Amino acid sequence: METGSIALVLNAHLPFVRQPDYPRFLEERWLFESLSETYLPLLRLFAKLEAERVPWRLTMALSPTLASMLGDALLRDRYTAWLKDQLELADKELARTAGDPVFHPLAQAYRDLYQQNYDDFTVLHGGSILPAFDFYYKKGRLELMTSAATQAFLPIYRQYPEAVTSQIEASVVSFRSDFGRPPSGFWTPQLGWYPGLEELLSAYGLQYSVVATRGAMLGKPTPRHGSYAPVSCPNGFTNFIRDVAATEAVWSETEGYPADPAYRDFYRDIGFDLPLDYVGPYVEQGQIRTFTGFKYWAISGRSQEKLPYDPDLAAAKAVEHAENFLYTRARQARKAAAHMERPPLMVAPYDAELFGHWWHEGIQWLEALFRKAQGTSELRFVTLGEYHKQYPENFESVPEFASWGDGGYAGVWLEKSNDWLYRHTFKLIEYMTELAERFPNESGLRERVLNQAAREVLLSQAADWPFLLRSGKSGSFARKQIEDAVTNFNRIYEMLCANTVGTEWLTRLEKRNNVFPAINYRIFRRKR
Amino acid sequence: MNVERLNDLSIEALYALAEKMGLDLPPALERIFVVEALIEAFQEDSDERKSSGDMAIHIEEKKFSGSELDEIDASLDAAPCIARRYNETVVHWIPRDPEWAFAFWDVKDEELDEFEREGSYGGLFLRVVRSAGGDDKAAVSFEVPVNDDDDHWYLHLPEQDRYYRLDLCVRIAGKAKAIAHSNVIRTPRAILADSFDELEPEAEALAELSGLSKLRIQAPPERHPSRILGGYDD
Numbered sequence A: 001m002e003t004g005s006i007a008l009v010l011n012a013h014l015p016f017v018r019q020p021d022y023p024r025f026l027e028e029r030w031l032f033e034s035l036s037e038t039y040l041p042l043l044r045l046f047a048k049l050e051a052e053r054v055p056w057r058l059t060m061a062l063s064p065t066l067a068s069m070l071g072d073a074l075l076r077d078r079y080t081a082w083l084k085d086q087l088e089l090a091d092k093e094l095a096r097t098a099g100d101p102v103f104h105p106l107a108q109a110y111r112d113l114y115q116q117n118y119d120d121f122t123v124l125h126g127g128s129i130l131p132a133f134d135f136y137y138k139k140g141r142l143e144l145m146t147s148a149a150t151q152a153f154l155p156i157y158r159q160y161p162e163a164v165t166s167q168i169e170a171s172v173v174s175f176r177s178d179f180g181r182p183p184s185g186f187w188t189p190q191l192g193w194y195p196g197l198e199e200l201l202s203a204y205g206l207q208y209s210v211v212a213t214r215g216a217m218l219g220k221p222t223p224r225h226g227s228y229a230p231v232s233c234p235n236g237f238t239n240f241i242r243d244v245a246a247t248e249a250v251w252s253e254t255e256g257y258p259a260d261p262a263y264r265d266f267y268r269d270i271g272f273d274l275p276l277d278y279v280g281p282y283v284e285q286g287q288i289r290t291f292t293g294f295k296y297w298a299i300s301g302r303s304q305e306k307l308p309y310d311p312d313l314a315a316a317k318a319v320e321h322a323e324n325f326l327y328t329r330a331r332q333a334r335k336a337a338a339h340m341e342r343p344p345l346m347v348a349p350y351d352a353e354l355f356g357h358w359w360h361e362g363i364q365w366l367e368a369l370f371r372k373a374q375g376t377s378e379l380r381f382v383t384l385g386e387y388h389k390q391y392p393e394n395f396e397s398v399p400e401f402a403s404w405g406d407g408g409y410a411g412v413w414l415e416k417s418n419d420w421l422y423r424h425t426f427k428l429i430e431y432m433t434e435l436a437e438r439f440p441n442e443s444g445l446r447e448r449v450l451n452q453a454a455r456e457v458l459l460s461q462a463a464d465w466p467f468l469l470r471s472g473k474s475g476s477f478a479r480k481q482i483e484d485a486v487t488n489f490n491r492i493y494e495m496l497c498a499n500t501v502g503t504e505w506l507t508r509l510e511k512r513n514n515v516f517p518a519i520n521y522r523i524f525r526r527k528r
Numbered sequence B: 001m002n003v004e005r006l007n008d009l010s011i012e013a014l015y016a017l018a019e020k021m022g023l024d025l026p027p028a029l030e031r032i033f034v035v036e037a038l039i040e041a042f043q044e045d046s047d048e049r050k051s052s053g054d055m056a057i058h059i060e061e062k063k064f065s066g067s068e069l070d071e072i073d074a075s076l077d078a079a080p081c082i083a084r085r086y087n088e089t090v091v092h093w094i095p096r097d098p099e100w101a102f103a104f105w106d107v108k109d110e111e112l113d114e115f116e117r118e119g120s121y122g123g124l125f126l127r128v129v130r131s132a133g134g135d136d137k138a139a140v141s142f143e144v145p146v147n148d149d150d151d152h153w154y155l156h157l158p159e160q161d162r163y164y165r166l167d168l169c170v171r172i173a174g175k176a177k178a179i180a181h182s183n184v185i186r187t188p189r190a191i192l193a194d195s196f197d198e199l200e201p202e203a204e205a206l207a208e209l210s211g212l213s214k215l216r217i218q219a220p221p222e223r224h225p226s227r228i229l230g231g232y233d234d
Helices: A028-051 A064-070 A073-096 A103-124 A130-139 A161-179 A197-202 A213-217 A244-251 A276-282 A311-337 A362-373 A384-390 A421-438 A444-460 A464-471 A475-498 A503-512 B003-008 B011-020 B031-052 B059-064 B069-075 B109-117 B201-209 B225-233
Strands: A004-012 A058-062 A142-147 A208-211 A238-241 A345-351 A379-381 B090-095 B100-106 B121-131 B138-146 B152-156 B163-172 B175-181
Touching: A004 A028, A004 A311, A004 A384, A028 A064, A028 A073, A028 A103, A028 A130, A028 A362, A058 A064, A064 A161, A073 A103, A073 A276, A130 A142, A130 A161, A142 A161, A142 A384, A161 A197, A161 A421, A161 A444, A208 A213, A208 A384, A213 A238, A238 A345, A238 A384, A244 A311, A244 A345, A311 A345, A311 A362, A311 A379, A311 B201, A362 A379, A421 A444, A421 A464, A421 A475, A421 B090, A421 B100, A444 A475, A444 A503, A464 A475, A475 A503, B003 B031, B011 B031, B090 B163, B090 B175, B100 B163, B121 B152, B121 B175, B138 B152
Parallel strands: A004 A058, A004 A345, A004 A379, A058 A142, A208 A238
Antiparallel strands: B090 B100, B100 B152, B121 B138, B121 B163, B163 B175
């Protein structure tokens, strides 16, 4: 019997950034970069592990907005076009660095990466990678969870059960449509939990989630096994608990593995380093410098000049860090096991986009983890569902309101830069509930209008917007997303009050904000 | 954000942004030149950004990274282009952490006009009511005066793991009148629910191994029956 288990949980999420009204849109690059550096490389890793019969287990939360964009035809075409641009830039880079023994091989590696991505995306996956995730899901290696529809930070909306259940219901419907079965696990955005949420989640057949260590430890009563086993609420809903040490080994910006000097530097990018007349066609509108993905430098030591990136050195470091991770987890498990009657579980949740995109070698690190773990009987990788099936009975405790954000509560999503938005999102919920009550049995055009209103309400609640407003990155974009949702909703509300519907405008809006095609506005009716 | 979205901003917002970026632009400049000047200024800032090297920002933000316009975004705090309020008498609040809650409110124009017309209007204030439980049985309350043009505040709440309600009140002729009530909120616990002497030794050890110290979570004071009984010694 193993000493302990590890559950790696990756939260794959991007907000809804589809912008069909513009021929190119900066924020759509978030999706393209994540596809190129995280999602497609992850799928290649899964295939490799399968082919070589390396045992692996991973849990992934796929947010409904991300899943919607991954299945979208317009974004599929745009991503394909973007890959062609990347290949063109790679060819230019090969020519520019020709003869350079250090940089030319790196340019070649980028050429290979984008060619592989192009081939995988267009041929192997036929333009949609969701079925590939489903393939590993069905095999039981990968467990897929859902998350709140637009990743609303749920504790802020707790006074509106209709809003929280709408986030849950829209996500469950979306998951069933994408994967043909209901989800068992629910990723609470930002690990934002509050007592009582378990009742709403259980009502949709959801069985478990992951909570922040703080929330779990402050739960009532204090968990018997610390963070080393999940806790169950009185209604049976189970909460897995984030392991502080396992997550910090990767998450800490200064001391985590990704900060190692040998790894690729995220910031040094030819989009900022080379003349604009050279990189112009590959940056925003030919004049706004953006990351291109072509990065040639290592993080390097604090006191030294940037050193050229050495992929072999970095790959060896990724293996070393995987070994270190397993060694420290095994030591941690031994300590905890001495106080437990079952093998301790360490749950390590991360943002999926950390791997490959920011931490370039992150996918290699994951690969090394699974390879090295197969040689030991001490640690076992499990999915949350697998563990839940094996240990359905857990210590009964209800976690306290908390999150994994700075400060441990709601401070990231509720502070001076973003608090203004709640006046609007709260009002939209109240108006939407009123509409759902006033028009419970609509069909045809009026039903379409009401469904679009419900979409706008959900879009306004994305936790990404207050997050971006706080960070200052793409803050105007975030503000505009909220303003657009509020403006669209208010127009619909006025149309319904005046009993006039602008069909042309509605159709255009439906095409633009086409997320949650099967939404039913009645999810906003008061729960009786 | 891109140039098109800069173009979406009002000329006043563009001038405000230029001022923030330290640009001294002549008044009444065509907007195309203002946008151009902003882009140029940004280019200069970008060079500084590159030389500064380490930008201490959270890892989670990395997936949203990508453009030099991020800095423009960061300096742009233009008011939202939507109505600021809904002209209704209402008060809401949201617990932020064990100590603070965010309150926002509004008073309908017509209602405020009526108060002021009465002549003995003494202003608005918030009354924080600590409830005994989740119900409305008020136990303790305190008042926070606010100005007529205030519409939001962060309020410090004295105790964790307690229920609070907020009343928006008006003072007329020296008498207080509640004109809106908020939802009831609960401040989260910040210390363990159980003291270490109530936990089994195994549970205490596992709590420590779970990073209690790192999270700066403390246990409640131990309950010593002898100290309680001590009162009887007198």
